[in-house]
Amino acid sequence: MIIILKKNLSASAVDTIVEKLKSMQLEAVPQWVDEHIHLAIVRGEMEQVSFHELAKFPEVEKVLPCTSQFKLSSKTFKPTPTVIEIKGQKIGDGSCIMMAGPCSIESEQQIHEIAALVAKSGAQVLRGGAFKPRTSPYQFQGLGEAGLRYMRTAADANDLLAISEVMDVRDVSLVGEYVDIIQVGARNMQNFSLLKELGTIPKPVMLKRGLCATYMEWLMAAEYIASCGNNNIMLCERGIRTFETYTRNTLDLAAVPVLKDLTHFPVIVDPSHGTGLRALVAPMSYAAAAIGADGLMIEVHTNPDQSISDAKQAIHPKTFAKIVKKVQAIKVIE
Ligand code: PEP
Ligand code: MN
Numbered sequence: 055m056i057i058i059l060k061k062n063l064s065a066s067a068v069d070t071i072v073e074k075l076k077s078m079q080l081e082a083v084p085q086w087v088d089e090h091i092h093l094a095i096v097r098g099e100m101e102q103v104s105f106h107e108l109a110k111f112p113e114v115e116k117v118l119p120c121t122s123q124f125k126l127s128s129k130t131f132k133p134t135p136t137v138i139e140i141k142g143q144k145i146g147d148g149s150c151i152m153m154a155g156p157c158s159i160e161s162e163q164q165i166h167e168i169a170a171l172v173a174k175s176g177a178q179v180l181r182g183g184a185f186k187p188r189t190s191p192y193q194f195q196g197l198g199e200a201g202l203r204y205m206r207t208a209a210d211a212n213d214l215l216a217i218s219e220v221m222d223v224r225d226v227s228l229v230g231e232y233v234d235i236i237q238v239g240a241r242n243m244q245n246f247s248l249l250k251e252l253g254t255i256p257k258p259v260m261l262k263r264g265l266c267a268t269y270m271e272w273l274m275a276a277e278y279i280a281s282c283g284n285n286n287i288m289l290c291e292r293g294i295r296t297f298e299t300y301t302r303n304t305l306d307l308a309a310v311p312v313l314k315d316l317t318h319f320p321v322i323v324d325p326s327h328g329t330g331l332r333a334l335v336a337p338m339s340y341a342a343a344a345i346g347a348d349g350l351m352i353e354v355h356t357n358p359d360q361s362i363s364d365a366k367q368a369i370h371p372k373t374f375a376k377i378v379k380k381v382q383a384i385k386v387i388e
Contacts, residue, residue, distance in 0.1 A: 056131050057082065057093040057108060058116040071113045078103055083125070083281065087132045090115065094125035096281065122316070124273045126280035127287075132318040138258050138286045140215055140234050143178055145258075145288060146320035150385050151349035153179035153217055153322070154374055157364035158186055158194060159201035165208045167356055168371065173212035175375035176382070179235065180205060180214040181351055185221045186363060187241045194362050202232035209234075217260060217351075223248045230257050240265050240292055240327070243275050253282020260322060260351075262290045265303075269312055276319060288320040289313055290351060293328035302330020302367070305338055310345045320348035326367045332358065335369050339377050343384040350381065 057075075059068065068084055068091055075082045080098035084091050105117045120130040138145040145151050154172040159165045159182040169180050184201030186194065197204070202218060209216040217235040220226055221242060229236055235258045242248055243264035252259050259279055263272050276287050291310065293303025305328030313321045325338035339350050355361045358368035369377075 055095040055105075055108075056118045056120045056125070056128075057095070057114055058087075058118065059084075059091045059093065059113050060115045061089055063091060063113055067113055071111060074111070085126065085131075085285065088134060092131055094120070094131050096125055123270065124277040124317070126285070127273050127276045127317045127319060129316065129318055134318065136285065136287075136318045136320065138288065138320065140258060143215055146348050150343050150347060150381055151179060151322070152177040152378055152381070153181045153349060153351040154354045155181035156183075156355050156361065157326075157353045157368065158183045158362050159197055159205050159218075160362050161197075162204040162208075164356070165201075165204045166211065168354055169205075169208035169212045169214060171356070171371035172354055172374060173214050175371065176378040177374070178215060179349075180209045180212070180216050181237075181353070182216075182218060183363070184218050185225060185229070187219070187221055187239050188363070199228060199232075202229065206232045220248070220252075223251045226251050226255065230255055234258070235260050235288075237290075238262060243267055243272065246275075246278055249275055249278035250282050253279045253284045255284065257284075258286035258288065259284060260288045260290050262292045262324070263294065263306075263309070265295050267294070269309065269316070273313075273317060276317070288322050288348065289317070290322040290324055291328065292324040292351075293330075301334065303328055305329055307338070307341055307345060310342065310347050314346060321346075322349040322351055323347045324351040326351070326353040326364070326369075330364075330367050332367055332369050332373075335367065336373065336377050336380075340380055340384055343381040344388060346388065350377075352377065 082093040137147045154177040186196035215234040219237040220229040240262045293305045296304040323342035354374045355368040361368040
């Protein structure tokens, strides 16, 4: 159930209604949605309380049923798209934000070179992993804090935002110091301790879809972050495991319209991990832009074949530049 409160209520009036609901065994999470405060009933025995009873409260404008398991992430709770604004850059406003950079930050020089090239081509966000979730413990694990430091200076020098993955709840504040957006990788989509911690910090989070996660599991993971107080969430489709082995993953582009129907959070597409093959990055980027993706995350390397990680899906900065132009043109037509 979602309770929409009347406009211009004082903070104490909101507290009063939350307390009243508590006495009825209903736990409500309040949040500003446009000009109103909306209350999502997240716990309690709804059957025992009638809509009429709640609608009669003087503070209440409207009561809406919300049958989905996810509440704060639902369109019932917030019908308008969430627009995340970071240093003047908007995500979710109808544009297609371009996030680009290497799979792994390999050296100071490498990240600076790539940052300059992708910025020139029209990227707004620099990506790069410093804590890498590698299949083997013997593979390169990332440069850690030094990598984040290189990335921050490279991003600042080129007027880019920075995004990087956090794998461990103990590193959340460290990664948060260096980046503008924190990435939760596919392998950690259901690391609930990590999600809860990310819910408590004032940093936008990009939540990648788990390797075998359903839309519902993915949205419930977003709900963990939102229920702890952080509503700056974007969801990233990065392909799922299927029986097909020709591609690394199966990029599920239906996720874009489905999620746009179910949630107000922006939806990003990662055609690099989604296919694992560089030849497929451009066509899948165009497809994602055409169906309204709010952004693309693409792995770019100045020497793609020499990438320390994910070489097969890395594209050259020149290819990236072509993709940006065409995505912009598709967005105009859309
Ligand atoms: C990445 O973006 O660097 C990454 C490891 O992606 P995923 O979690 O989607 O595998
Ligand atoms: Mn990668």
